[in-house]
Amino acid sequence: MAVRSEPRWFKSSYSGGSGTECVECAHALDGALVRDSKNANGPVVAVRAHAWQAFIRALRTAKPEC
Secondary structure: OOOOOOOOOEOOOOOOOOOOOOEEEEEEOOEEEEEEOOOOOOOEEEEEHHHHHHHHHHHHHOOOOO
16 A cells, blocks of 8 residues: 655745735645645645646736736
């Protein structure tokens, strides 16, 4: 049986860094994992690679509403 390593969680470079971050992400074999940074033992959302890539593309092309 293969040993699975723990995910390496990271916060966005846009996060405040003052404990106010709302999400952390980790790379997975077929996509990404997302969790609440203030509740590391809470639920984790797994997102498939194609959906994650579409999400990131949309963020990069989105125009700020401000």
